[in-house]
Each structure stands twice: as structure tokens, then as C-alpha cells.
Amino acid sequence: MSTPLGVTLRPYTPADQTAVLHLINADRLPGQPPTTPAMLHQALEGRSPVDAQWWAALDQPTTEVVVEDTGAVFGVVSYAVRPKDDTGVILWLHCGEAARTADLLIRRAVAALAPRPVQAFQIASALSLGLEALPVRNRAVTDEALRRAGFTGERLWRYLRAALPTPGLPHAAHVHIGRADDTGKNTRRLEIRNGPDVVAEAVVGPPVHGIGVLWRIEVAPSARGQGLGRALLGSALDVLTGLGATEVILYVDDDAPAGDDRDRTATNRLYDSAGFIEIDQLHSYTLARTGHPR
Incomplete structure (x- = not known):
């Protein structure tokens, strides 16, 4: 050439x-x-x-x-x-x-x-x-x-960022926190359980230069509409703050159309209302x- x-x-x-x-x-x-x-x-x-x-x-x-x-x-x-x-x-x-x-x-x-x-x-x-x-x-x-x-x-992702700590979010009453080393990122997994069942979970990554990552947050379909996602988000951000993070980033795979099984309208609304700012689209x-x- x-x-x-x-x-x-x-x-x-x-x-x-x-x-x-x-x-x-x-x-x-x-x-x-x-x-x-x-x-x-x-x-x-x-x-x-x-x-x-x-x-x-x-x-x-x-x-x-x-x-x-x-x-x-x-x-x-x-x-x-x-x-x-x-x-x-x-x-x-x-x-x-x-x-x-x-x-x-x-x-x-x-x-x-x-x-x-x-x-x-x-x-x-x-x-x-x-x-x-x-x-x-x-x-x-x-x-x-x-x-x-x-x-x-x-377009595949929204890339969002927020400063920590983030005041005003609720927190889950009973959260099990453990390592999620199966991800290969030395992460922490937060779980909300109903008896033996995990009904909501979040995975966060340890801070790098003060930057933590919320890798994912999921609520089981049967447990949605009860505020668990917002409460788990508050708890996850508290964990990152406790690990020394001064800011947090996340990625939302919102390429699916409205009404699809992967529709992220509610997820985007949660993050936007919690103070996350969209930095770019990927x-x-x-x-x-x-x-x-x-």
C-alpha cells in the first residue's frame, strides 16, 4: 500500500x-x-x-x-x-x-x-x-x-459516569457481599436473596486510580417493581466508596429496541435519576x- x-x-x-x-x-x-x-x-x-x-x-x-x-x-x-x-x-x-x-x-x-x-x-x-x-x-x-x-x-453501549459518594440513594436491608473471582476482574458480587434464591445481584470492580466500575446490576423478573434495583445500586456504590473509589463508571447495552427482552429503558431511567451522566455512546x-x- x-x-x-x-x-x-x-x-x-x-x-x-x-x-x-x-x-x-x-x-x-x-x-x-x-x-x-x-x-x-x-x-x-x-x-x-x-x-x-x-x-x-x-x-x-x-x-x-x-x-x-x-x-x-x-x-x-x-x-x-x-x-x-x-x-x-x-x-x-x-x-x-x-x-x-x-x-x-x-x-x-x-x-x-x-x-x-x-x-x-x-x-x-x-x-x-x-x-x-x-x-x-x-x-x-x-x-x-x-x-x-x-x-x-x-451503537452498542452507553458509557456513564458519576462522582462518589452519591447521596440520596436507598440501600438494601440485607445484602450478601462476596468475591466474584470467576469474572477474572477481582470483583465483588452483591446479592439480595429470598430464601435460597438470588433475586437481585450487582457486580463491582475494585478502583483503578480511584475509578470503580459497576459491571452489572440485575433483578429477577419476579422481583421487579419493588425498588430492589435502586436499593442495590445504592449499596453497590457504597461498597465502591468503601474500597476507595471517588468516581464510578458503567456501560449499558441499550442497543435493543423498546419492548424487546433486552430493553434497557428502565435501567437507563434508574441510572439517569441516580446522577449518572452520559459521557459517550460506543x-x-x-x-x-x-x-x-x-
């Missing part, structure tokens, strides 16, 4: 670490910790504490940088192949939201992954705290570049390849 004069695409090297971290952290959203060298190393190795099973299904990622004649790095892209369905995956990309650089990096990844179909921003990486897709308001240039390249975008992308065997 040809590149503009004065610009080189080459494999990432350890000497690029500082410049690449600068690019990544320039795109950091509110509620996300700074990306560290250790986090970058995990991503380069193809590992992540979140969505680990999806990373395990990939071949070793390829990471490339865009470099000026002066040696300055001004863009980076990481991509891989998923052998089980012969699909290419663009894992992460940072370019200072410069349109020409975004176009160049996307074209490079698509060409390298040809003739496979390509998915982009489908799984969370080690570079963030569970950010699974592209924040389209904060990364509008990258969103537009993907669409120019023929990708179709799909989209993932697909690029079909005509004639590619599946």
Missing part, C-alpha cells in the same frame, strides 16, 4: 512507547485511568483483563505506527486475525483525530487483513477500563474515517467482503 511522501508505516518498536502512550492518553475519556506502559504491553501481547476469552481466540496482533521523516510517531493501529471464522479485527487505533492519518491507518489494516471481512472496535483492550467500542462523540474523526472506508457502524463496526467464503 502506498503512503504519502514523507510518511512511513512500520512495525511498532519499544522505542515508540512514549509517543504511542501520548496518542492513547490524548483520547482518554472522563472516568478512564491513564494508560500505563504495563497496560500497553498487555495490549501489544494480545492480552486483556476484560474480554480475555475474545483475545484468546485471536492470532498474535500486529501493531504498526505512522512516522514522519523526522521520526515523530503520529498514529498507531493494532489488528489481528481470528482463525476460527477467518475474520480480521481492528483492535485499537489512535491518531490524534487527524482525518488523513485515520484514513491511512484504516486502509493499512484493511489491506493487511484482505480478503477477510473485518470487524473494528468489537472488544475491550487492556488500554482502558472495559471500554469495548469506539466513543463516537469524542472520536468523531475516527468514526467518520471508518464509514468512509466502507464500514457499517452499530459503536462497533463491520466491513463485509463480497465473495469471501464464510
Whole structure:
């Protein structure tokens, strides 16, 4: 693939670490910790504490940088192949939201992954705290570049944030709190029980740089309409505050239409009324390849 004069695409090297971290952290959203060298190393190795099973299904990622004649790095892209369905995956990309650089990096990844179909921003990486897709308001240039390249975008998540402590929420009277290490994130599980049955549960992640995560909150259909969700939310946020969190983030998978079994209207109403603010909406992308065997 040809590149503009004065610009080189080459494999990432350890000497690029500082410049690449600068690019990544320039795109950091509110509620996300700074990306560290250790986090970058995990991503380069193809590992992540979140969505680990999806990373395990990939071949070793390829990471490339865009470099000026002066040696300055001004863009980076990481991509891989998923052998089980012969699909290419663009894992992460940072370019200072410069349109020409975004176009160049996307074209490079698509060409390298040809003739496979390509998915982009489908799984969370080690570079963030569970950010699974592209924040389209904060990364509008990258969103537009993907669409120019023929990708179709799909809204998957709302990304919300609140300061802690959050006053005014009720608390569940009897909550069982234990570790939820089966998630692989050193999390805590809060359960409300009715006899032997768990009728509501929440899972929270320990703070990173003061940022806690509410990974999920669920109430059994038979127990809804009794205020358990709001009370459990209050208890979960108290647990995070007790662990040292000064803010909390969460992700709502509200891509389902109203009336669907996965309709999140009530969930969104709960979080909005509890003081959570929407930071962005997260989209993932697909690029079909005509004639590619599946």
C-alpha cells in the first residue's frame, strides 16, 4: 500500500512507547485511568483483563505506527486475525483525530487483513477500563474515517459516569457481599436473596486510580417493581466508596429496541435519576467482503 511522501508505516518498536502512550492518553475519556506502559504491553501481547476469552481466540496482533521523516510517531493501529471464522479485527487505533492519518491507518489494516471481512472496535483492550467500542462523540474523526472506508457502524453501549459518594440513594436491608473471582476482574458480587434464591445481584470492580466500575446490576423478573434495583445500586456504590473509589463508571447495552427482552429503558431511567451522566455512546463496526467464503 502506498503512503504519502514523507510518511512511513512500520512495525511498532519499544522505542515508540512514549509517543504511542501520548496518542492513547490524548483520547482518554472522563472516568478512564491513564494508560500505563504495563497496560500497553498487555495490549501489544494480545492480552486483556476484560474480554480475555475474545483475545484468546485471536492470532498474535500486529501493531504498526505512522512516522514522519523526522521520526515523530503520529498514529498507531493494532489488528489481528481470528482463525476460527477467518475474520480480521481492528483492535485499537489512535491518531490524534487527524482525518488523513485515520484514513491511512484504516486502509493499512484493511489491506493487511484482505480478503477477510473485518470487524473494528468489537472488544475491550487492556488500554482502558472495559471500554469495548469506539466513543463516537469524542472520536468523531475516527468514526467518520471508518464509514468512509466502507464500514457499517452499530451503537452498542452507553458509557456513564458519576462522582462518589452519591447521596440520596436507598440501600438494601440485607445484602450478601462476596468475591466474584470467576469474572477474572477481582470483583465483588452483591446479592439480595429470598430464601435460597438470588433475586437481585450487582457486580463491582475494585478502583483503578480511584475509578470503580459497576459491571452489572440485575433483578429477577419476579422481583421487579419493588425498588430492589435502586436499593442495590445504592449499596453497590457504597461498597465502591468503601474500597476507595471517588468516581464510578458503567456501560449499558441499550442497543435493543423498546419492548424487546433486552430493553434497557428502565435501567437507563434508574441510572439517569441516580446522577449518572452520559459521557459517550460506543459503536462497533463491520466491513463485509463480497465473495469471501464464510
